[in-house]
Amino acid sequence: MGCRILSHYNIHVILPFISIIYLINISFFKYSFKGGNFKNNKQGSGNKFKGGRHAQGKSQKKQHGSSGSNKVVVVPHRFPGVYIAKGKSDALVTRNMVVGESIYGEKRIEVTNEDGEKIEYRMWNPFRSKLGATIIGGVANMPIGIGSKVLYLGAANGTTVSHVSDMVGPTGLVYAVEFSHRSARDLTNMAKRRPNIVPIVEDARQPQKYRMLVGMVDIIFADVAQPDQARIVAMNADHFLKPAGWYIIAIKANCVDSTASPEAVFAGLLPTEHNYVAEVDKLRKENCKPREQLTLEPYHRDHAVVIGQYRVKKKQAS
Structure with a gap:
């Protein structure tokens, strides 16, 4: 009888301590999940994706496009007075007599020749001519x-x-x-x-x-x-x-x-x-x-x- 009373008493005494320990563990787990290492790892992954290989590829593509526009080479056509601008896609051009002026909204290209002289050409749109x-x-x-x-x-x-x-x-x-x-x-x-x-x-x-x-x-x-x-x-x-x-x-x-x-x-x-x-x-x-x-x-x-x-x-x- 005494043993049973002691066991019953021990349960009532120990149970609050178990509950407190349980709550402490739950709080610690929530803290770890929300603000601890898991959060930092997730942010690290996010930063890696945003600033890693994909972002570098996008940046390289943009740089390649800007540098590609500077790689336009103008060569003479077989007909005198006509030229071909060779870049991402070839285009028919003529040397602009009035530098800095477009007639019908056509694009202009400025090229530096071997002598260091800057020459401007105008795109010739075949759909309009x-x-x-x-x-x-x-x-x-x-x-x-x-x-x-x-x-x-x-x-x-x-x-x-x-x-x-x-x-x-x-x-x-x-x-x-x-x-x-x-x-x-x-x-x-x-x-x-x-x-x-x-x-x-x-x-x-x-x-x-x-x-x-x-x-x-x-x-x-x-x-x-x-x-x-x-x-x-x-x-x-x-x-x-x-x-x-x-x-x-x-x-x-x-x-x-x-x-x-x-x-x-x-x-x-x-x-x-x-x-x-x-x-x-x-x-x-x-x-x-x-x-x-x-x-x-x-x-x-x-x-x-x-x-x-x-x-x-x-x-x-x-």
Whole structure:
């Protein structure tokens, strides 16, 4: 009986101490989990992830991108006055005549040559320029070069004219004809800063109206998008193009015949019942001998260019 009382008594005495020890252990465990080594290890892992291999890779990638932009190399194209900027992706460029100025929001590249001279180039967007698309498309011959005198029909606001201005350089000349007064306003403003551009606000169908402004030229480039565009080129060639001079005409299929396929327009396969003659045949009849035809896809849908010579002698034509 005494033993049982002692055991019962001991339990009642010891039990509070056991509870206190249990609470102390629980508190210590919570402290260790929340604020002790486990927390520090977790923070260490987090810092390692944030500042370790992944972060370094991201930093290296950013540095590589910034250094990559400085590794652009500009090399001459096979056509004089045109260049290729080689970087992450190649781009067609021309040397900017007016340093520090963009014409249509195009990017500019500054390159230091071997002599330490800084030269600025302008990106040539083929989607906004049929002549640029012609060069990128792989045309075999490009008559426009340094020192050329060019008559540009359908100059619009001067996007392509500005690149032709770069191509021909200070020794060349570009007569830019545009009928729209709104577009001609932009063209005229641009010409104020480019002395080798002569803006002419006239109808290309009436070359006699600007015959006093234009001298004999080496090349006619036409982007007039009219059904009689071959005739327009021929009339201007009669007035201004030198014998054996070159012409480049951009042809839009639906401007010639909206009912015929573009392939028929360009290849001369128009149905006889439409009473249309292919543009190439029209040019040939006007003493404009075609030398090359090239599609402008995918840069300009349903467009092609025809490059040829005017009044070629028999020996030259053969």
